[in-house]
Amino acid sequence: MAVELKMPALSPTMEEGTLAKWLVKEGDAVKSGDILAEIETDKATMEYEAVDEGTISKILVAEGTDGVKVGTAIALMNGEGESAAPGAAPADTTEAASPAGAPGEAAPPTPSDQQTQVTGVELPKQQQQPESGAQQLTAAAAQTRTDPQVPAGTATQNVTVREALRDAMAEEMRRDERVFVMGEEVAQYQGAYKVTQGLLDEFGPKRVVDTPITEYGFAGLGSGAAMGGLRPIIEFMTFNFAMQAIDHIINSAAKTNYMSGGQMRCPIVFRGPNGAASRVAAQHSQNYGPWYASVPGLVVIAPYDAADAKGLLKAAIRSEDPVVFLENELLYGHHFDVPQVDDWVLPIGKARVMREGKDVTIVSYSIGVGVALEAAETLAGQGIDAEVIDLRTLRPLDRQAVLTSLAKTNRMVVVEEGWPTCSISSEIMAICMEEGFDDLDAPVMRVTDADVPLPYAANLEKLALIKADDVVQATKAVCYR
Amino acid sequence: MARSAKQAAQPAVPLTPNRERPQEPKRYEASKEELLDFYKQMLLIRRFEERAGQLYGLGLIGGFCHLYIGQEAVAVGLQSAMTVGKDSVITGYRDHGHMLAYGIDPEVIMAELTGRAAGISKGKGGSMHMFSVEHGFYGGHGIVGAQVSLGTGLAFKHQYSEDGGVCLTYFGDGAANQGQVYESFNMAELWKLPIVYAIENNHYAMGTSVDRSASEPDFYKRGESFRIPGIQVDGMDVLAVRGAAQEALEWTRSGKGPIILELKTYRYRGHSMSDPAKYRTREEVQSYRENQDPIDRAGKELQAMGVAEDELKAIDKEIKDIVVQAAKFAEDAPEPEAAELATDVLVERY
Numbered sequence: 001m002a003v004e005l006k007m008p009a010l011s012p013t014m015e016e017g018t019l020a021k022w023l024v025k026e027g028d029a030v031k032s033g034d035i036l037a038e039i040e041t042d043k044a045t046m047e048y049e050a051v052d053e054g055t056i057s058k059i060l061v062a063e064g065t066d067g068v069k070v071g072t073a074i075a076l077m078n079g080e081g082e083s084a085a086p087g088a089a090p091a092d093t094t095e096a097a098s099p100a101g102a103p104g105e106a107a108p109p110t111p112s113d114q115q116t117q118v119t120g121v122e123l124p125k126q127q128q129q130p131e132s133g134a135q136q137l138t139a140a141a142a143q144t145r146t147d148p149q150v151p152a153g154t155a156t157q158n159v160t161v162r163e164a165l166r167d168a169m170a171e172e173m174r175r176d177e178r179v180f181v182m183g184e185e186v187a188q189y190q191g192a193y194k195v196t197q198g199l200l201d202e203f204g205p206k207r208v209v210d211t212p213i214t215e216y217g218f219a220g221l222g223s224g225a226a227m228g229g230l231r232p233i234i235e236f237m238t239f240n241f242a243m244q245a246i247d248h249i250i251n252s253a254a255k256t257n258y259m260s261g262g263q264m265r266c267p268i269v270f271r272g273p274n275g276a277a278s279r280v281a282a283q284h285s286q287n288y289g290p291w292y293a294s295v296p297g298l299v300v301i302a303p304y305d306a307a308d309a310k311g312l313l314k315a316a317i318r319s320e321d322p323v324v325f326l327e328n329e330l331l332y333g334h335h336f337d338v339p340q341v342d343d344w345v346l347p348i349g350k351a352r353v354m355r356e357g358k359d360v361t362i363v364s365y366s367i368g369v370g371v372a373l374e375a376a377e378t379l380a381g382q383g384i385d386a387e388v389i390d391l392r393t394l395r396p397l398d399r400q401a402v403l404t405s406l407a408k409t410n411r412m413v414v415v416e417e418g419w420p421t422c423s424i425s426s427e428i429m430a431i432c433m434e435e436g437f438d439d440l441d442a443p444v445m446r447v448t449d450a451d452v453p454l455p456y457a458a459n460l461e462k463l464a465l466i467k468a469d470d471v472v473q474a475t476k477a478v479c480y481r
Numbered sequence: 482m483a484r485s486a487k488q489a490a491q492p493a494v495p496l497t498p499n500r501e502r503p504q505e506p507k508r509y510e511a512s513k514e515e516l517l518d519f520y521k522q523m524l525l526i527r528r529f530e531e532r533a534g535q536l537y538g539l540g541l542i543g544g545f546c547h548l549y550i551g552q553e554a555v556a557v558g559l560q561s562a563m564t565v566g567k568d569s570v571i572t573g574y575r576d577h578g579h580m581l582a583y584g585i586d587p588e589v590i591m592a593e594l595t596g597r598a599a600g601i602s603k604g605k606g607g608s609m610h611m612f613s614v615e616h617g618f619y620g621g622h623g624i625v626g627a628q629v630s631l632g633t634g635l636a637f638k639h640q641y642s643e644d645g646g647v648c649l650t651y652f653g654d655g656a657a658n659q660g661q662v663y664e665s666f667n668m669a670e671l672w673k674l675p676i677v678y679a680i681e682n683n684h685y686a687m688g689t690s691v692d693r694s695a696s697e698p699d700f701y702k703r704g705e706s707f708r709i710p711g712i713q714v715d716g717m718d719v720l721a722v723r724g725a726a727q728e729a730l731e732w733t734r735s736g737k738g739p740i741i742l743e744l745k746t747y748r749y750r751g752h753s754m755s756d757p758a759k760y761r762t763r764e765e766v767q768s769y770r771e772n773q774d775p776i777d778r779a780g781k782e783l784q785a786m787g788v789a790e791d792e793l794k795a796i797d798k799e800i801k802d803i804v805v806q807a808a809k810f811a812e813d814a815p816e817p818e819a820a821e822l823a824t825d826v827l828v829e830r831y
Binding site: 180206211212214216217218219220221222223224225226227228229230232247248251252256257258259260261262263264265267296297299319320321347348349350393396 | 569571600601602603604605606610611612613614619620621622623624627629630631632633634635637638639641642660661664665667668671824825826827828829831
């Protein structure tokens with residue numbers, strides 16, 4: 001009985017991949033452990049291994065095919081014997097040791113995947129891969145708008161957030177010899193999330209520096225190099241690991257200019273993915289925006305789309321101040337238009353109106369912006385015209401943009417992929433109370449993640465993370481609808 | 482068990498070095514003029530710190546104030562071998578002596594201690610947070626051990642810029658137990674960074690003696706598992722320190738990477754002004770003061786070289802005047818303007 005071999009999920013966030021190469025052909029007998037194909041994910045090229053014995057009866061997806069969705073049947077195999085349960089398990093071709101749970105490690109096939117392979121019966125998609133909280137976050141990201149500030153007629157290029165970040169670094173490295181990138185797997189591995197892909201080739205090991213797994217050490221080393229006059233970009237594989245280094249970010253980098261009476265600066269960028277990823281549970285899923293935004297002496301940026309990621313990262317690298325640049329893993333692979341101008345640098349500290357509206361303001365940042373935009377579309381269908389503001393910079397916060405919009409709509413909802421307590425949304429609500437009280441026609445409401453460590457189980461994760469429906473409900477509530 | 486016990490009882494076989502090691506440093510042969518200069522610098526630190534202690538008692542200096550009295554030979558011996566403007570120095574919170582040894586004006590240091598606008602950090606840093614980028618003095622850091630990673634970054638900068646500089650990174654026996662020290666050691670040796678780690682072992686991490694806190698009390702060995710060589714030095718003898726500094730600088734300047742100097746020293750005062758120092762005996766302190774004082778030792782050596790006692794007294798007077806003037810400056814200088822509260826938080830405006 002022929003069974004389907006399916007496109008495997010080879011990373012926690014992989015939704016599709018490229019079938020780069022078949023290493024078997026139709027009619028080949030394979031046994032457990034044989035490499036069947038090479039598959040490029042958003043992070044790496046992985047080998048796709050046979051789990052059981054059988055014969056490849058038909059190849060359904062030709063090599064070189066891009067955008068093959070996870071779960072798509074890519075080949076048929078005839079099992080040998082009743083108990084044969086052909087399937088495939090991914091094997092990481094890289095030899096680098098990654099910390100537990102770090103990217104680069106293949107996700108094990110889910111139980112429902114195996115079930116599908118055994119029976120050969122197509123289950124509904126949501127049962128094959130339980131819908132995770134991350135999916136509800138990224139579904140919203142598809143509905144993105146281009147930067148309204150770009151003059152009409154400017155040519156744009158459609159790139160991923162990942163490419164935009166890489167381009168920003170490469171451009172600044174070409175421009176300024178003092179700029180270098182340092183972190184775990186940034187050079188030879190080409191970036192744990194491929195954000196630094198190609199930089200080693202262009203700039204060499206002097207300026208693209210692989211470190212040992214030693215966050216506290218290299219955050220301090222980078223800060224010292226910045227004090228000495230260089231322009232370090234310190235990549236944290238994720239900001240969860242920066243907890244080991246937070247002393248240097250705050251006590252060394254943020255306070256130096258003040259403590260020295262303006263004499264000694266620390267122009268450094270600490271960057272990396274922040275916030276919930278997908279199914280990586282509590283220790284790898286946290287939004288540190290509110291933590292860093294509470295610290296005077298830091299600039300904190302959390303962009304949503306590729307244009308902002310590029311323009312603000314370039315601004316961050318040029319800044320004389322220490323910058324915490326919070327990216328989002330779930331957005332790395334998403335495409336957005338980036339204006340094709342010679343030097344795309346955006347102002348730090350300025351929010352952006354993502355969607356104009358007159359009835360209510362929805363304020364968000366980072367991945368929450370996509371959720372807010374999706375909610376705004378739904379609300380439009382219900383006769384509520386929502387304005388969506390992307391804060392982009394969390395410190396210094398663009399209070400004026402928030403208050404101006406509040407004065408226009410008189411109602412506000414804050415959307416934050418993070419915990420509610422002592423959050424950016426708390427701060428926005430306080431600003432509205434203190435400085436916009438007379439403009440309020442309703443209490444400001446917020447939609448945030450549940451006030452719990454992020455759970456692993458798909459259904460619980462989904463419950464914990466923000467979703468557009470909740471934003472719709474909250475927005476209707478402040479509109480008394 | 483019996484077998485291993487028997488083996489352990491056998492005399493230790495001398496270790497064969499498995500890699501190149503620095504030479505055993507020679508005590509520096511100073512000319513009379515050089516030794517006089519070291520003497521003056523050590524005396525300046527001593528008198529400056531004594532005066533700072535007095536000002537603290539008068540309430541003119543607040544917060545934490547960590548005095549360097551007793552350890553003067555370390556800063557002077559090491560920094561006299563360095564080049565201001567080319568090399569860099571970074572240290573922890575006990576930083577007054579290291580600044581003075583780098584030729585930074587005592588007036589602006591004392592004015593920082595009293596929290597005045599004329600202070601080197603405009604009165605916003607205080608005793609533990611002072612910097613002079615102009616001199617290549619990068620602080621003055623209050624978090625124990627932080628300067629070790631930061632200093633490793635300064636060494637990275639020297640290597641990256643190919644400016645020929647070396648970073649001298651000071652830390653104490655207490656900081657030597659911090660994890661980031663070893664993270665830094667690893668990277669420094671991996672990348673052969675030009676850095677001298679100077680561990681000032683004054684025997685007490687605040688009130689905890691080395692015996693109670695260090696499983697390996699010989700701090701010069703702390704780099705062994707990273708292949709960083711170390712040298713133990715009499716930190717109460719300025720010429721021994723200077724000799725070791727030269728050996729260490731030669732090692733790291735020639736591209737051989739980091740090196741550790743353990744300077745055995747002693748602080749006469751408490752950890753900070755508020756420390757009654759009940760964790761050690763008066764006799765212990767007295768013994769160091771009487772038998773090992775670095776300034777007395779240099780003074781005696783100068784006399785043996787033919788310097789008259791009157792000449793030393795004249796130096797004492799000269800130093801005293803400098804310190805009196807620094808204290809007067811620090812007391813008279815105005816406090817920072819209220820508007821300074823909000824300046825220097827960020828460099829740029831956004």
